[in-house]
Amino acid sequence: METERxxxxxGETIDPSLIPSHQKLPLRLGPGLxxxxxxxxxxxxxxxxxxxxxxxxxxxxxxxxxxxxSTSDLILATVTRATPDAYLCTLSPYTPPATLPTLSFEGAxxxxxxxxxPGALVYARVTLANRHMDPELECVSAATGKAEGLGPLAGPGxxxxxxxxxxxxxxxxxxxxxxxxxxLEMLGGEEGAxxxxxxxxxxxxxxxxxxxxxSESARTVVVVGRALQETDRAGLGIEGQRKLVKRLVRxxx
Amino acid sequence: MPREAEPSLxxxxxxxxxxxxxxxxxxxxxDQYRPLELSFGDQYxxxxxxxxxxxxxxxxxxxxxxxxxxxxxxxxFNIATELSPMAxxxxxxxxxxxxxxxxSRLLEKTVRRSGALDTESLCLVAGQKCWSVRxxxxxxxxxxxxIDAACLxxxxxxxxxxxxxxxxxxxxxxVYTAAEREAVPLSWLHSPFCVTWSxxxxxxxxxxxxxxxxxxxxxxxxxxxxxxxxGEICQIAKLGGVPVDAVALLQCTAxxxxxxKEFSELVDKKLAEDVKKRDKGGFMAELxxxxxx
Numbered sequence: 001m002e003t004e005r006x007x008x009x010x011g012e013t014i015d016p017s018l019i020p021s022h023q024k025l026p027l028r029l030g031p032g033l034x035x036x037x038x039x040x041x042x043x044x045x046x047x048x049x050x051x052x053x054x055x056x057x058x059x060x061x062x063x064x065x066x067x068x069x070s071t072s073d074l075i076l077a078t079v080t081r082a083t084p085d086a087y088l089c090t091l092s093p094y095t096p097p098a099t100l101p102t103l104s105f106e107g108a109x110x111x112x113x114x115x116x117x118p119g120a121l122v123y124a125r126v127t128l129a130n131r132h133m134d135p136e137l138e139c140v141s142a143a144t145g146k147a148e149g150l151g152p153l154a155g156p157g158x159x160x161x162x163x164x165x166x167x168x169x170x171x172x173x174x175x176x177x178x179x180x181x182x183x184l185e186m187l188g189g190e191e192g193a194x195x196x197x198x199x200x201x202x203x204x205x206x207x208x209x210x211x212x213x214x215s216e217s218a219r220t221v222v223v224v225g226r227a228l229q230e231t232d233r234a235g236l237g238i239e240g241q242r243k244l245v246k247r248l249v250r251x252x253x
Numbered sequence: 254m255p256r257e258a259e260p261s262l263x264x265x266x267x268x269x270x271x272x273x274x275x276x277x278x279x280x281x282x283x284d285q286y287r288p289l290e291l292s293f294g295d296q297y298x299x300x301x302x303x304x305x306x307x308x309x310x311x312x313x314x315x316x317x318x319x320x321x322x323x324x325x326x327x328x329x330f331n332i333a334t335e336l337s338p339m340a341x342x343x344x345x346x347x348x349x350x351x352x353x354x355x356x357s358r359l360l361e362k363t364v365r366r367s368g369a370l371d372t373e374s375l376c377l378v379a380g381q382k383c384w385s386v387r388x389x390x391x392x393x394x395x396x397x398x399x400i401d402a403a404c405l406x407x408x409x410x411x412x413x414x415x416x417x418x419x420x421x422x423x424x425x426x427x428v429y430t431a432a433e434r435e436a437v438p439l440s441w442l443h444s445p446f447c448v449t450w451s452x453x454x455x456x457x458x459x460x461x462x463x464x465x466x467x468x469x470x471x472x473x474x475x476x477x478x479x480x481x482x483x484g485e486i487c488q489i490a491k492l493g494g495v496p497v498d499a500v501a502l503l504q505c506t507a508x509x510x511x512x513x514k515e516f517s518e519l520v521d522k523k524l525a526e527d528v529k530k531r532d533k534g535g536f537m538a539e540l541x542x543x544x545x546x
Contacts, residue, residue, distance in 0.1 A: 078261040090258070093258030093342070094255045094258060094342040094343075117262065119259065119260075119261050119262035119265070120261070120262055120263075121261050121262070121263050153263065156263075156266075156267065156270070157263055157267065158263060158264055158267035158268070158271075158278065159261060159263065159264050160278075212263070218267070218270055218271045218274055218276055219274070219276060221267065221271075222271060222276050222277075222278060222280060223280075225278060226278075226279065226280050248280075251280070
């Protein structure tokens with residue numbers, strides 16, 4: 001996959017040579033771009049223009065304040081209320097609730113379904129996100145019937161709020177090369193030459209700007225959470241992240 | 254009005270568990286404040302206080318009015334607090350929440366009732382004319398510990414504030430502009446500061462300073478001590494919550510005194526810096542049209 005990196009401003013004209021052209025696939029516009037017929041493509045936000053010629057798609061990577069659900073996003077939701085056939089969850093504070101049907105868990109039937117108390121955390125996927133409807137979530141893959149890592153997050157751990165852009169960068173398949181985020185690798189990496197922290201923890205990153213960090217040791221959770229938040233707020237690069245990790249790991253010992 | 258967003262169960266449990274191990278989510282000590290910043294505006298009487306992600310702006314202003322009939326020799330001094338939806342969607346304009354009422358009551362008790370500002374000096378003509386000093390407190394960002402931040406902002410704003418100079422000749426009151434006569438500072442008697450302790454655990458055994466919003470949501474009790482740098486206590490407010498051991502409270506007050514001394518040093522230092530910044534080297538230097546070009 002080849003990507004171009006270019007900063008665009010709202011209303012700017014996009015150079016036609018940047019628009020991917022594919023033999024068979026139709027052009028797909030992602031967030032931040034608007035098609036004005038007949039043939040103009042105009043950015044509506046300021047950000048980084050990313051094009052993917054293989055999938056014939058283009059979108060703008062930007063950091064927004066409010067999470068707007070879209071289908072197949074992985075998110076970290078908090079259960080607020082239970083109804084007979086669904087749990088009502090919040091994705092971000094002060095927004096309408098999302099519904100999580102009680103049957104959309106792995107192996108759930110009408111008789112055996114997970115019992116979640118208000119305040120419980122679930123890692124889920126958005127299945128329905130229409131503009132004027134409450135979003136719907138699931139904790140099971142519809143194709144395989146397996147949880148595939150989704151479900152209630154029960155173990156000891158804590159949630160940390162990060163910006164939406166940072167959460168997306170963390171979720172990138174190659175977050176270190178493309179997103180420029182390597183804190184988690186560094187913290188979890190082997191101690192010694194590579195400057196790793198050697199900490200044992202697990203994470204669940206939600207596109208709604210929330211990261212769950214779980215570990216048996218509370219100190220580890222605090223260090224990982226601080227590393228994530230400081231990287232996000234200070235906009236650290238890889239080198240800055242390495243220094244931060246070194247400093248935090250030294251504090252732990 | 255939307256209800257305040259509640260933290261999830263795992264956040265609650267984790268904060269409490271970590272505090273038992275003397276750990277805080279942002280890596281601070283239990284009795285450590287977040288990085289504290291204080292800056293003054295271009296105008297006199299504007300102070301901007303930042304405690305980590307909490308930000309409060311206070312603006313002092315004065316106008317000439319008629320004094321209250323029952324207090325002909327006193328000026329008027331008011332503190333107006335408003336929590337706008339900018340700080341949190343749970344706040345609504347013209348519908349004060351409990352937080353807002355408590356905040357304004359505590360500021361009132363700390364600054365106004367402790368006699369920090371000499372209101373008699375605001376009187377111009379007995380029973381007819383006096384200064385009315387008003388401080389508006391705006392919460393720009395709410396991440397816990399509003400009381401301490403707001404109190405520091407109010408005190409800093411009032412100490413930075415200058416009211417126009419006046420004179421009375423033959424019963425005629427003249428208010429001078431800043432160009433005619435230099436504005437004069439308020440007659441300030443002492444600087445009280447608030448220090449808020451939050452208590453955690455079943456019996457409130459863990460005491461924590463400068464709680465963030467998440468910590469405020471899971472605490473079992475809180476206690477606000479207001480005192481000045483000489484250790485004179487203006488008020489102690491412990492409104493409900495779990496009872497706290499008296500000896501622990503005494504220790505808290507002792508620590509609060511050291512924090513208040515730090516606050517007053519900070520305000521003194523920043524005020525001195527501001528004076529230095531404004532001093533252009535006398536009247537002639539100010540009049541000169543010369544510039545860096």
